[in-house]
Each structure stands twice: as C-alpha cells, then as structure tokens.
Amino acid sequence: MICAGLLLLFFVLACGAAASSIQSYIGDTVHLSGYCPTSQTVYLFLTGPNLPANGVALDNINERADQGGFTQVSVDSNDRWQYDWGTGSIGGRLDAGTYTVWAVDGPNDLANLNQAQYSMISVTLSEPGLGSVSASNSPGSTVTVAESEPGILNVSSVPEDASVVVNGNYQGRSPISIPGISPGTYSVNVSRFNYETLSTTATVESGATTEVTATLRPKTGTLSINTTPEGANITLDGVFAGLSPLTLNGVFAGNHTVNATLEGYIPSESVVSVIADQSVTSTLPLAKPAFSLLPVSLTPIPAIVPLAACAGAIILFVFFRPRKGL
Structure with missing residues (x-):
C-alpha cells in the first residue's frame, strides 16, 4: 500500500x-x-x-x-x-x-x-x-x-482514558503519542462513555510535534427526587439541592448519591444512576424512630395517707391520777 x-x-x-x-x-x-x-x-x-x-x-x-x-x-x-x-x-x-x-x-x-x-x-x-x-x-x-520527514501527533483529553480515532482509524486511549505521521491535515475524534464526542482537525508538519487537547463535556439527564413525607432537605453528592419534591435538570450522567433529612425522621440515603438525555425519578421513604431517648422531668407528687392506716403505729399512754379526798 x-x-x-x-x-x-x-x-x-x-x-x-x-x-x-x-x-x-x-x-x-x-x-x-x-x-x-x-x-x-x-x-x-x-x-x-x-x-x-x-x-x-x-x-x-x-x-x-x-x-x-x-x-x-x-x-x-x-x-x-x-x-x-x-x-x-x-x-x-x-x-x-x-x-x-x-x-x-x-x-x-x-x-x-x-x-x-x-x-x-x-x-x-x-x-x-x-x-x-x-x-x-x-x-x-x-x-x-x-x-518530508514524518511528524508526531500527541492527543490528550480531560478526563483521560478516552478513545482516540484519527482519520477513521482507532489509535488507542488518551493520552497517546502517535509517531510517524505524514505531514498533512487529519480528522481527530475523541470519545468517552457518558461524554459528548469531540471532533476536530489537526495539522501535522514535517518533523514537528502537534498537540491536541480535548476537554470532553459530560452528557446530562434529569433527576426528580421525592420523599414521604415531603419537605425534606435534599443534598446531591453532598451539595444542598433544595426541599422535596424537586426536579434537577442538567445532572451529569452516571451515579450520584442523594441524601434526605427531616426533623423527627431517620435520614435516608440512596444511590441513583442518571442516564444521558433521559429523566430518572428517585423516591426516598422517611421513617420515625421506634423509641425515644428524650430526657424526662420528674415532679414529686405529695401522698395523702389515711389516718386509719397509721392506727397501728400510734401508741397511747393513759395516766390515772387518784381523786383528792379519797
């Protein structure tokens, strides 16, 4: 060839x-x-x-x-x-x-x-x-x-580990250095799962190194979050998102952690997978604790004891005094 x-x-x-x-x-x-x-x-x-x-x-x-x-x-x-x-x-x-x-x-x-x-x-x-x-x-x-000496084409991406295709031929995963490239203009496609594919052109000159850096944009979806009961504080990946129920647009595709907290209820956590260009709903049930360890204030109550109950405890002393004149 x-x-x-x-x-x-x-x-x-x-x-x-x-x-x-x-x-x-x-x-x-x-x-x-x-x-x-x-x-x-x-x-x-x-x-x-x-x-x-x-x-x-x-x-x-x-x-x-x-x-x-x-x-x-x-x-x-x-x-x-x-x-x-x-x-x-x-x-x-x-x-x-x-x-x-x-x-x-x-x-x-x-x-x-x-x-x-x-x-x-x-x-x-x-x-x-x-x-x-x-x-x-x-x-x-x-x-x-x-x-004309060949050149070198270096392709990197953010994030790394993206597929690199040059003129329709798969070259490997980024970052990658491709030697022996003939001078000319080439099409470069960089793609990664859950990220938008980036397509660009690169011109390789004789004996020179051409650098291509691809910053990939994540694909997004929609996430709706419900709780029972409503009104819970919702955090997404540790960041406060609002009160339930709520709908979040533009959420990066992939796995996310959702937390729900409401006073008087046990906090709830769930891992949700957001799919690119789709809407996903997550419902977190909140439960009350089975018992309470709240402190109790004790007030003394006076006891009324019937006198008869104490009759057996009373000792009577009777003194007899002689009459005068007898």
Missing part, C-alpha cells in the same frame, strides 16, 4: 523552488533522497514510455523489475537514503516523455505494490534544445529530490 509517511517525497529544484514533479532533460543527473524507517534497503524502479509495464531498474533499463531488476540503495542509521540517477547512463536511451520513479521498501514491482510500502514521483524528460518549462533546469544540471 502507498504510505506517504514512509517515503513521502518533495522535489526541490537547484534554484530552491519546489515542484510536485521533476521536469528536466535527457542526460541530466537527478539526485534522489528519501526517508525509509521500515527497511535497510530501498528498491528503485522506473515506469514510462516504451518500458515494460512492471518497470525497470534505474541504472539499467534492460533489467526488468518483475524479474528482480531493481536499483538497490542502502538506508543509513538515520533512516535516510540517497541516489544520483544519471539519465544518460542507464544501459540504453530513454525517449522524451513523462516517467514515474518508484521507491519501495522491498523487491516489489508495480504489480505487487500492495505487499509493500512505497512512494513515487513523476519525471518529465525532454530532448536538450527542444525547449522546456519554467521549472526545468539547464542541460547537465542536477535536480534534487528531498523527503
């Missing part, structure tokens, strides 16, 4: 102007260079007018690519390669016309590129002295081919 990040080639003329293709003369030397992180060898071949359909080697047009004829170039420790293609020393003569130079990370001809990573460039060769376009060099000059 084609992979611009592997061997994405940009062409810079000797005068410094950039071109999307090479226009030069037969006999010129074309300097090719590139970037290949997937192989220690780059296999070059050429297709074009009056050449075999599957290509030929750049240094000898008599060697067919479908028979193993490639121009092999070594890749250095920095994943770079370069090759000077002398269009006048190729084992034959090329006709004037437009050709394609293919750079592949394996010995694959045109018919088997689906099994390799590759890139290509269009080369238009003219006969010397027959005129040229403004992008052409003078006969015998060197045309330089320079590669």
Whole structure:
C-alpha cells in the first residue's frame, strides 16, 4: 500500500523552488533522497514510455523489475537514503516523455505494490534544445529530490482514558503519542462513555510535534427526587439541592448519591444512576424512630395517707391520777 509517511517525497529544484514533479532533460543527473524507517534497503524502479509495464531498474533499463531488476540503495542509521540517477547512463536511451520513479521498501514491482510500502514521483524528460518549462533546469544540471520527514501527533483529553480515532482509524486511549505521521491535515475524534464526542482537525508538519487537547463535556439527564413525607432537605453528592419534591435538570450522567433529612425522621440515603438525555425519578421513604431517648422531668407528687392506716403505729399512754379526798 502507498504510505506517504514512509517515503513521502518533495522535489526541490537547484534554484530552491519546489515542484510536485521533476521536469528536466535527457542526460541530466537527478539526485534522489528519501526517508525509509521500515527497511535497510530501498528498491528503485522506473515506469514510462516504451518500458515494460512492471518497470525497470534505474541504472539499467534492460533489467526488468518483475524479474528482480531493481536499483538497490542502502538506508543509513538515520533512516535516510540517497541516489544520483544519471539519465544518460542507464544501459540504453530513454525517449522524451513523462516517467514515474518508484521507491519501495522491498523487491516489489508495480504489480505487487500492495505487499509493500512505497512512494513515487513523476519525471518529465525532454530532448536538450527542444525547449522546456519554467521549472526545468539547464542541460547537465542536477535536480534534487528531498523527503518530508514524518511528524508526531500527541492527543490528550480531560478526563483521560478516552478513545482516540484519527482519520477513521482507532489509535488507542488518551493520552497517546502517535509517531510517524505524514505531514498533512487529519480528522481527530475523541470519545468517552457518558461524554459528548469531540471532533476536530489537526495539522501535522514535517518533523514537528502537534498537540491536541480535548476537554470532553459530560452528557446530562434529569433527576426528580421525592420523599414521604415531603419537605425534606435534599443534598446531591453532598451539595444542598433544595426541599422535596424537586426536579434537577442538567445532572451529569452516571451515579450520584442523594441524601434526605427531616426533623423527627431517620435520614435516608440512596444511590441513583442518571442516564444521558433521559429523566430518572428517585423516591426516598422517611421513617420515625421506634423509641425515644428524650430526657424526662420528674415532679414529686405529695401522698395523702389515711389516718386509719397509721392506727397501728400510734401508741397511747393513759395516766390515772387518784381523786383528792379519797
């Protein structure tokens, strides 16, 4: 498959102007260079007018690519390669016309590129002295081919652990660093359960790092809270929400703790799951305690005891005094 990040080639003329293709003369030397992180060898071949359909080697047009004829170039420790293609020393003569130079990370001809990573460039060769376009060099000059290095795309999110999809391909969970990204503009989607999906674009430049930070907005629902009896103080996740019954809009989707308190009743607590874009009702019953430990004031009450009840406790002493004159 084609992979611009592997061997994405940009062409810079000797005068410094950039071109999307090479226009030069037969006999010129074309300097090719590139970037290949997937192989220690780059296999070059050429297709074009009056050449075999599957290509030929750049240094000898008599060697067919479908028979193993490639121009092999070594890749250095920095994943770079370069090759000077002398269009006048190729084992034959090329006709004037437009050709394609293919750079592949394996010995694959045109018919088997689906099994390799590759890139290509269009080369238009003219006969010397027959005129040229403004992008052409003078006969015998060197045309330089320079590669565009891949960049890095870093994606983070608040909260973390969100799914990251770039150009429709799942990359992993945030935060994530994605290397080897070819320069260009990409669509980035960041999603997490119970949060709104965030979609944006990111432009990756050659050899640079692009940062994407996605702040996700929670999905919300509606929560209605009732108590029996009514008039209880309601707190949601520890924050006072009002007196029952009440309806709360814009509650974040997920689990929440509801507490209800009312004087003379035992406090009640419940965990409620709010569903995004839906309405949920929670009813908390309040009960009175089974007994009271309230302090009691004791007042002494005087007791009335009947006299008869004490008769047995009374001792009478009778004294007899003699009469005078007897």
